[in-house]
Amino acid sequence: MTKLDELFRFSQSALNLHAYRQQLIASNIANADTPGYKARDIDFASALANAEAAQGKPQLPQPAGESAPLGAEILYRSAVQRSLDGNSVDLDIERAQFADNAVRYEAQLMFINSRIKSMLAAIQG
């Protein structure tokens, strides 16, 4: 692995996890009115730590169609107020998490962009 790959590896796995989490929260919001649906999410910190720990080791290629990034384990969110139809989605929490995750995704993009800029500055002098 070259130095350049090394430089972007962390950002890449973080970005992948954010995109994956965005998709899970979108599913929760879409199913806010579905009876019996349970809200799902990942623990971002531990997922990122797992992904980082697994990097650098030889890995089997992920099968096609498998979208879960390395180290992400799906958990069920415990509901603050249970509803009678068995749905555990709290729309306020989900919307807040969706916005939070979107901002973090954008922040990660900014980090990547500024890293590219500083690399270009180093190359061009």
Next chain:
Amino acid sequence: MSSLFSVFDVAGSALTAQSQRLNATASNLANADSATSSTGQPYRAKQVVFTAQPLPQGDAVGVRVTDVVQDQSPPRRVHDPRHPLADATGYVNMPNVNVIEEMVNMISASRSYQTNAEMMNTAKTLLLKTLQIGQ
């Protein structure tokens, strides 16, 4: 494919489902006073049934309307002896539509629709920003 693209599929399925729910509500409210129909019976309130539907790829779960059920509660009986459909006791069978419930349903459906449309916009913004990496 990026996980962010499946946000479009998920939100799209929810938009379809919520607009179907809104359709059912509109039909219920429009027929809240339809004392008769093509079957000769008063109109019965219709409700949609939402079911979680996993996408063919990945862990995202969309939503789909799998059934439209008719409310089986008894018709509302109104005393109006001059009504052409009144029975021998002067009562008319009116639809079992609860207008208050339908109004609440309508607000809930339109709010959910808005949320999902916003979600699509956010995903679009994120994807466009991703395309601009390094520019």
